[in-house]
Every structure is written in structure tokens, then in C-alpha cells.
Amino acid sequence: MERFSNLLDDLYFTNSSRAKESILADYLRSAPDPDRGWALAAIGGTLTFDLFKRNLARTLMTERMDPELFALSYDYVGELSETIALAWPVSDNPKRLNRLPSLSEIINEFNSRGKLGIRDYLIELLDAMTPPQRWALLKLGTRGLRIGMSARSVKRTLANMKNVELDVIEELWHGVSPPYQELFEWIDDRAPMPDISKRLTYSPVMLAHPIDVEKDFSRIAPHSHQAEWKWDGIRVQIAANASDVKIFSRKGDDISHSFPDLVEAVDFDAVIDGELLISRDGEIGSFNDLQQRLNKKKPTKALVQKLPAHVIAYDILREGNTNLRPLPLSQRREALKTFIDPRDPGRFSLSRVLPFETHADLSALRQKAADTGGLMEGLMIKNLSSDYVSGRPKHAWYKWKCDPHLLDAVLMYAQRGHGKRSSYYSDYTFGLWAGDGQLLPIGKAYFGFTDEELKQLDTWIRNHKQQRFGPVQEVEKELVFEVAFDSAQTSSRHKSGYALRFPRISRIRWDKPAAEANQLEDLAQLVDRKRN
Amino acid sequence: MTDVSPESWMQVRPEGLYCKPADAFVDPHRPVGRAIVTHGHADHARSGHETVFATAETVAIMRTRYTDDAVTGAQPMTYGERKDLGNGVTLWLAPAGHILGSAQAVIEFGGRRIVISGDYKRHFDPTCAPFELVPCDVFVTEATFALPVFSHPPIEHEMAKLMRSMASLPDRTHLVGVYALGKCQRVMAALREAGYPHPFFLHGALVRLTQLYEGLGYDFGSWQEVSKIDRSDRDQFRGRVVLCPPSALADRWSRSLPDPLPIMASGWMQIRARARQRRAEMALIVSDHADWADLLETARETGAGDVWITHGRVEALEHALKQQGIRAKALDLVGREEEPE
Ligand SMILES: [Zn+2]
Numbered sequence: 001m002e003r004f005s006n007l008l009d010d011l012y013f014t015n016s017s018r019a020k021e022s023i024l025a026d027y028l029r030s031a032p033d034p035d036r037g038w039a040l041a042a043i044g045g046t047l048t049f050d051l052f053k054r055n056l057a058r059t060l061m062t063e064r065m066d067p068e069l070f071a072l073s074y075d076y077v078g079e080l081s082e083t084i085a086l087a088w089p090v091s092d093n094p095k096r097l098n099r100l101p102s103l104s105e106i107i108n109e110f111n112s113r114g115k116l117g118i119r120d121y122l123i124e125l126l127d128a129m130t131p132p133q134r135w136a137l138l139k140l141g142t143r144g145l146r147i148g149m150s151a152r153s154v155k156r157t158l159a160n161m162k163n164v165e166l167d168v169i170e171e172l173w174h175g176v177s178p179p180y181q182e183l184f185e186w187i188d189d190r191a192p193m194p195d196i197s198k199r200l201t202y203s204p205v206m207l208a209h210p211i212d213v214e215k216d217f218s219r220i221a222p223h224s225h226q227a228e229w230k231w232d233g234i235r236v237q238i239a240a241n242a243s244d245v246k247i248f249s250r251k252g253d254d255i256s257h258s259f260p261d262l263v264e265a266v267d268f269d270a271v272i273d274g275e276l277l278i279s280r281d282g283e284i285g286s287f288n289d290l291q292q293r294l295n296k297k298k299p300t301k302a303l304v305q306k307l308p309a310h311v312i313a314y315d316i317l318r319e320g321n322t323n324l325r326p327l328p329l330s331q332r333r334e335a336l337k338t339f340i341d342p343r344d345p346g347r348f349s350l351s352r353v354l355p356f357e358t359h360a361d362l363s364a365l366r367q368k369a370a371d372t373g374g375l376m377e378g379l380m381i382k383n384l385s386s387d388y389v390s391g392r393p394k395h396a397w398y399k400w401k402c403d404p405h406l407l408d409a410v411l412m413y414a415q416r417g418h419g420k421r422s423s424y425y426s427d428y429t430f431g432l433w434a435g436d437g438q439l440l441p442i443g444k445a446y447f448g449f450t451d452e453e454l455k456q457l458d459t460w461i462r463n464h465k466q467q468r469f470g471p472v473q474e475v476e477k478e479l480v481f482e483v484a485f486d487s488a489q490t491s492s493r494h495k496s497g498y499a500l501r502f503p504r505i506s507r508i509r510w511d512k513p514a515a516e517a518n519q520l521e522d523l524a525q526l527v528d529r530k531r532n
Numbered sequence: 533m534t535d536v537s538p539e540s541w542m543q544v545r546p547e548g549l550y551c552k553p554a555d556a557f558v559d560p561h562r563p564v565g566r567a568i569v570t571h572g573h574a575d576h577a578r579s580g581h582e583t584v585f586a587t588a589e590t591v592a593i594m595r596t597r598y599t600d601d602a603v604t605g606a607q608p609m610t611y612g613e614r615k616d617l618g619n620g621v622t623l624w625l626a627p628a629g630h631i632l633g634s635a636q637a638v639i640e641f642g643g644r645r646i647v648i649s650g651d652y653k654r655h656f657d658p659t660c661a662p663f664e665l666v667p668c669d670v671f672v673t674e675a676t677f678a679l680p681v682f683s684h685p686p687i688e689h690e691m692a693k694l695m696r697s698m699a700s701l702p703d704r705t706h707l708v709g710v711y712a713l714g715k716c717q718r719v720m721a722a723l724r725e726a727g728y729p730h731p732f733f734l735h736g737a738l739v740r741l742t743q744l745y746e747g748l749g750y751d752f753g754s755w756q757e758v759s760k761i762d763r764s765d766r767d768q769f770r771g772r773v774v775l776c777p778p779s780a781l782a783d784r785w786s787r788s789l790p791d792p793l794p795i796m797a798s799g800w801m802q803i804r805a806r807a808r809q810r811r812a813e814m815a816l817i818v819s820d821h822a823d824w825a826d827l828l829e830t831a832r833e834t835g836a837g838d839v840w841i842t843h844g845r846v847e848a849l850e851h852a853l854k855q856q857g858i859r860a861k862a863l864d865l866v867g868r869e870e871e872p873e
Contacts, residue, residue, distance in 0.1 A: 013807065013808075013814060013815065015813060066855070069848055069851065070680075072848045072851075076803075077681055082805075086683075087679075087681045
């Protein structure tokens with residue numbers, strides 16, 4: 001563990017990517033198996049399990065430290081793992097270890113223990129470690145390592161070690177898994193290259209550029225482009241062959257375990273690109289519905305039945321042994337149509353192509369999406385001749401999002417920001433007037449303003465303080481924000497009964513009297529409109 | 533004596549902390565008639581006051597930083613020397629252990645004593661007089677590092693790290709960013725104690741204050757100014773220490789050095805992101821302020837029933853002191869920025 005922690009420190013404090021790569025290569029050449037494989041997974045972001053829950057570390061800390069002091073420390077440091085690493089108070093009678101366990105010993109030990117055992121082991125290790133080692137452990141354990149090294153740079157390190165082109169590693173990468181023993185045997189020239197032809201792998205998806213109406217509209221025409229709805233779900237890639245099915249998130253995480261109902265419905269040998277949503281009896285559910293199914297290791301049967309998963313397919317990358325990526329979208333679309341047609345319509349549907357003749361038609365469609373109250377985010381407009389490539393090629397796919405909704409809300413509470421912003425009040429909670437003349441909070445935002453405005457707001461808050469609740473500063477209810485948000489939904493978790501999606505400050509209304517801010521009723525109408 | 537409650541004679545004014553019966557401000561941030569200046573750092577020692585009460589060293593620092601006539605009405609004092617400020621107010625200065633000449637202002641009036649610590653530290657520092665504990669009724673403290681995450685390691689530990697790095701990377705110029713007043717000289721002294729035998733190389737901005745220290749009897753061994761060394765001779769910097777102000781770590785000046793390794797020495801370096809902001813590739817935790825444990829311990833040791841907090845992580849210190857039954861409050865002084873440290 002000492003070596004891993006030193007490695008992370010060296011990488012963290014090194015500026016140039018070339019130097020980082022050479023530090024990593026030195027480590028990978030000299031560290032033993034399987035430690036180096038786990039280290040590679042931690043740095044490359046390919047670990048598939050947490051050693052402990054992020055919340056466990058936080059809980060242990062709050063048991064050991066005054067909650068307000070902890071909150072202030074966290075606010076200041078801006079990062080949970082580092083706060084704990086620095087402020088951890090060693091137990092009164094710490095268990096003495098002869099030596100720190102190795103990286104793989106730590107991983108095995110955590111994986112073999114139950115809930116209570118994990119707790120004890122984490123305390124034991126934190127007691128025995130220096131702050132940088134604690135930081136390494138907490139980052140490793142909750143898969144939060146960011147040491148300024150991209151996945152590409154990690155792969156380039158491996159390519160240089162083996163003296164092969166980066167493409168070779170790129171292709172292998174999603175077919176091998178931690179602790180990468182077979183990969184290192186090949187790099188060390190002790191074994192042939194791993195055969196991954198039968199393994200299901202993720203290929204990075206194709207992304208869209210936000211449309212620039214002024215410049216891009218002239219490129220778009222009905223004969224060369226197709227329009228589709230942009231749904232507010234999550235982008236998935238379903239990869240399947242005769243023996244296995246995998247559902248990957250947009251970042252390539254394997255999220256199959258969260259959607260057993262969908263996995264069961266897959267009976268094909270293909271790779272499909274689409275939007276995952278909830279659908280009951282043909283009716284698409286909101287993002288709120290979907291959220292209840294995300295990040296569940298093992299969803300209950302009841303939940304799966306109540307909120308069934310559905311995929312709106314918009315592209316096909318492979319069918320059987322045929323790679324369809326080099327074909328133009330128009331041909332892939334034909335293949336997709338034929339492919340989806342015989343599937344269970346409850347689980348799979350085809351993304352509709354929306355007819356349009358003029359740009360006015362497109363504007364009208366976008367308005368229609370806006371009127372769904374957040375179910376749809378806007379339009380996708382795709383060039384029919386575009387082949388399927390990873391990344392964000394120019395002028396191939398456009399997204400045209402709906403205009404945000406605007407409401408005038410009153411600032412109620414402020415909190416200090418994290419890291420660089422920790423000396424300013426930069427997190428704001430705002431509310432709307434309820435019928436009884438009370439303000440009810442509807443959301444929080446911490447961006448949408450310039451540095452100059454941040455300073456002005458900070459000064460205003462310092463001069464209008466009321467009570468303080470831990471790190472939360474209540475202010476006089478006098479300042480109005482124009483708040484922009486993509487959609488609003490009812491929510492039982494918020495006192496006001498509503499939750500906003502992507503709220504941000506669009507303007508500070510220094511001029512506007514607080515009494516003239518919007519009513520909660522205005523938000524209710526917005527939400528109702530979509531229901532009707 | 534009628535009302536001698538501390539708040540009645542020591543008040544917060546827009547200019548700074550104000551001792552009413554003596555008509556004098558402590559570390560005022562704009563020009564005033566009578567100023568008590570705790571130490572020479574810029575946000576405590578502004579120019580333009582009519583009369584300045586400070587240690588002789590602080591006056592000398594102010595004259596070096598500003599112009600000679602920026603401090604016309606100086607009243608240099610030695611530690612422990614009592615000065616009658618009139619109206620029954622007595623002032624004396626006690627060492628604060630922060631930087632050369634730094635003092636706690638001890639103000640007595642109506643049988644009460646208020647100690648204004650200025651910035652202070654309790655760790656060992658051969659470049660200034662060590663902190664002296666003064667029992668008092670009201671202790672006015674800083675709170676620069678007042679969070680439980682701050683625990684400053686001994687400076688020897690950090691210098692050993694630097695010495696190890698020079699041994700393992702003998703081809704790289706070890707470029708250490710330090711503030712010109714206090715930090716620079718403390719790092720040089722600590723490196724000498726760690727056995728560093730070579731001359732130091734100094735950025736021009738560090739020269740005048742270092743010479744001031746030398747004039748007052750401090751010895752840092754031999755050093756040379758970087759700009760006086762010919763470009764063709766600069767290979768001698770490899771594996772050696774070059775000191776510069778933090779702003780020079782990443783600017784064009786540093787590109788004239790052979791393969792520089794940017795290093796930052798400051799109390800903030802305990803926080804990773806802070807170190808990265810400076811693009812430092814090595815972080816030395818060297819602080820001239822008290823850490824969390826020392827702030828709490830010192831406030832307790834003074835026996836003060838009231839602790840007033842001037843600047844820094846005010847809320848945390850206030851909260852922790854209140855939990856210990858000490859009446860603590862934040863002073864909300866204007867114009868006190870985060871000290872470059
Ligand atoms: Zn200072």
C-alpha cells in the first residue's frame with residue numbers, strides 16, 4: 001500500500017502527461033502481480049466494485065468529530081476523502097499493525113468481509129496510515145481517483161511499455177479485466193496477446209454537438225438529415241452475443257445488474273445504441289421514475305414490475321458478425337428498423353423519425369418537445385450520410401435542446417463553496433412564495449454567474465445574515481434570482497413538493513422587490529401543463 | 533473607573549480595531565493618526581500613518597518595503613518596554629513568533645488586559661523571537677489555519693523531504709516558491725540546520741529583505757542573486773536550491789533555469805488542490821501561523837474568558853472555543869484578506 005500511495009502522490013503532483021506516463025510505467029514494470037493490476041484498474045477507472053460505501057467513511061468521521069467542525073472542514077477542503085484523510089482522529093487504542101497490508105491484500109480482505117467487518121477493517125487501516133495513505137485508500141475504496149491522468153494516457157503508457165500502437169491497446173482494453181494478469185503476461189513477453197474476440201466489449205458512443213442556429217441551420221435539409229426526439233433518459237449501449245448480454249452506460253460502466261428485466265428480454269446477437277427509460281403500458285415515464293432504478297445493485301422484483309425498463313433504439317452498430325458502423329446512417333436506420341420490428345414492443349421500440357420540410361417545422365417540433373414538461377429535452381438532428389464513429393465528429397449529429405423555463409425566486413440560504421470558492425458564499429438555496437405568504441425552498445444552484453457577481457453576492461450575503469445552521473447561512477428574504485431550469489417534477493422528498501432539473505441562476509434581479517417573485521402556484525401550473 | 537467592559541474601550545471601526553481611550557488603531561488598513569502595528573506583512577502594516585508604535589524590526593521592515601518617509605512618526609519599541617498612550621492606557625509588545633519583529637500588542641486599561649496576537653505561531657523558528665504567552669482577560673486571535681485538517685509537521689521533516697529530492701533528482705533545479713518576508717529566511721535557516729552546504733540562489737525580489745535580516749545579525753551562509761550569474765553558468769543550479777517569490781514559479785523567469793522542479797513552501801500546501809493551483813510539483817508544508825491544535829491550546833493557556841477572532845477560518849474556531857466554555861466571537865474586520873503564506 002505504501003508504494004501505491006507514493007505512486008498516486010507522484011502522479012498527482014506531476015504536471016506533464018509524458019512524465020506521468022513514465023512514472024506509471026516504472027511502477028507497472030516493477031510492482032508485483034496482482035498489485036500492479038489493481039493499481040492500473042484504480043487509475044484507469046475500471047474497478048467494478050467499491051471496497052466500502054462512501055457513506056461509511058463519512059459516518060465514521062461524524063462519529064469521531066464534532067459535526068459542525070467536520071462540515072466546515074469539508075466545505076473548506078472541498079473533497080471528502082482528503083478532509084477525512086487530514087482530519088481523521090486516531091482511535092484511543094489503535095490496533096498495531098506490523099506492516100501495512102499490500103494493495104491486493106487490502107482488496108481481498110474488504111471483499112471477504114461482511115458489513116461490520118468492513119467497518120472494523122477500515123478503522124484499523126485509517127488508524128495505521130499517514131494522511132496521503134488514507135487519501136489513497138479512500139479514493140481507491142470508493143473509486144474516486146482523479147489524478148489528472150486520462151484513460152487514453154493510461155492506455156498510451158501500456159502501448160509504450162509493449163512498444164505497440166495505441167489502437168492495439170484500445171481494442172484489447174474492454175476485453176480484459178482487473179487485475180489484468182493476462183495483459184501483463186503479454187506485455188512481459190511471457191504469453192501471447194489475449195484473445196478477446198468472443199468477449200462483449202463497450203465501444204465509445206457517438207455524440208452530438210449543440211446546434212448553432214445561425215451557422216448550422218443552413219446545412220440542414222430534409223433530404224440530407226433526419227430529426228428525432230431527444231428523450232430525457234440515459235444513453236445505453238446493449239451488447240449481446242449467443243452467451244452473454246451487457247448493458248453499458250455512456251461512460252462504459254457495466255450497468256446490466258440494475259436492469260435484469262431488460263437483460264432477460266435480449267435474445268439477439270448485436271450491438272444497439274439507444275435511450276433507456278421507464279415505460280408502463282406504452283407510456284414513457286419521467287426521469288424521476290428512472291432515477292429510482294439507477295445505481296441499484298439488485299433491484300427488488302416489486303420495483304422492476306412497478307418501473308419496467310424500456311429502450312428506444314436509435315442506432316445499430318453490429319448485427320451478428322457484420323460491423324455496421326462504416327455504413328451511412330440511412331442504411332443503418334433500415335437495418336435497425338428490420339431488427340427492432342420483431343422485438344417485444346414493451347421492451348424495445350424504434351426512435352421515431354420526425355417529418356419536416358422547413359426550419360419552421362423543426363422549431364415547431366422543438367416547441368412540442370418543450371410542452372412535454374421535461375419528458376423530452378429537445379430534438380436530435382442527424383446527417384443521413386454520417387457513419388458511426390466514437391466521439392463528437394463535426395456536423396454529423398446535432399442536438400437542439402428546448403429553451404429553459406424561467407422563474408423569479410427569492411434567495412433563502414447560502415453556503416460556502418468548495419475548494420477555490422471556499423472563501424465565498426457560492427451555493428444558493430432559493431424559494432417561491434406559498435399561498436400563506438411563506439417562502440418554500442424549491443432548489444439549489446451554484447453556477448450561472450460570473451466571478452464578479454460571485455463577489456457581489458458574497459458581500460450582499462455578509463451584510464444580510466440571519467441565523468446560521470451549521471454551515472448553512474440564512475439570509476434576509478430580499479434578493480431575487482431569475483432561475484433557469486430544464487423541467488420540474490413533483491417530488492415527495494422536497495418540502496415544496498417539487499424538484500427542478502438542472503437549476504441555474506440566469507440573472508440576479510438586484511432591482512426586483514422580493515414580494516414580486518413568483519408563487520409556488522406558478523410552478524404547479526407548469527408541472528400540471530405537462531400532465532394534461 | 534465607570535465602565536471598563538472590554539467592548540467599551542476596544543471597538544471595531546471601518547479602519548480596524550480601535551482603542552478608544554488611546555485613540556489608536558491596531559493594524560489599521562488605511563492611514564490613521566496613531567497605529568499600533570503587530571508585524572511587517574502587508575495586510576497588517578500599511579503606509580501613511582502619522583504615528584506608528586511597533587518593534588524596531590517591524591519599523592525597519594516597513595521602511596524597506598515602502599519608502600523611508602512612509603513611516604515618519606515611528607516609535608520603535610523593544611519587547612516588554614511599557615509605553616504610556618495617555619488616558620490611562622499602557623501598551624507593551626510581546627514576541628509572537630510569526631516573523632522577524634512580530635509582536636502581540638498588550639494593551640492595559642482600567643485594570644483589564646487585552647492581548648492582540650496579530651499573526652503568531654508556536655513552532656520553532658530561528659529567525660525570530662519565540663512566542664511568549666501573556667495571560668489576559670481578552671485574547672484577540674487570528675484563525676488563518678483554524679480547521680481540524682491543519683496540523684503542521686515539524687519543519688525538519690519538510691526540509692528532509694527537499695534534501696531527499698535533491699539527492700534523487702540531481703539534474704533538476706529545485707525552485708522553491710517562498711514569500712519574501714519571513715518564509716524565505718526561515719527556509720534558508722532550516723536548510724542550513726538540515727546540513728545544506730551550498731550557496732543559495734535568490735530571485736532579485738528576495739534580496740532586500742534578506743539583507744535587512746543580515747543587517748540585524750542573522751546569518752544564512754553564502755548566497756547569490758540569480759540575475760548576477762551568467763546564463764552560461766546556470767548549470768550549477770541543477771540539484772540545488774533556487775528561491776523565488778511564488779508568482780515566479782510558473783512565469784517566464786523560471787524558464788531561464790535548467791529543468792526546474794517547481795516547489796511551493798507554505799502552510800496551505802497541506803491541501804492538495806491548493807498545491808496544484810500553484811502548479812507545484814512538490815509541496816512543503818511550512819507555516820508561519822499556528823495550526824488548529826496550537827490555536828485552541830494557546831487560547832486556553834492565556835486564561836482569557838473572552839476570545840475575539842480577527843481573520844481566517846473564523847466560524848470553526850468560534851464554535852470550538854464556545855464548546856470549551858470560552859466566550860468567543862468574530863470581529864468581522866473589513867479589509868483583512870487571506871494572508872499570503
Ligand atoms: Zn503575517
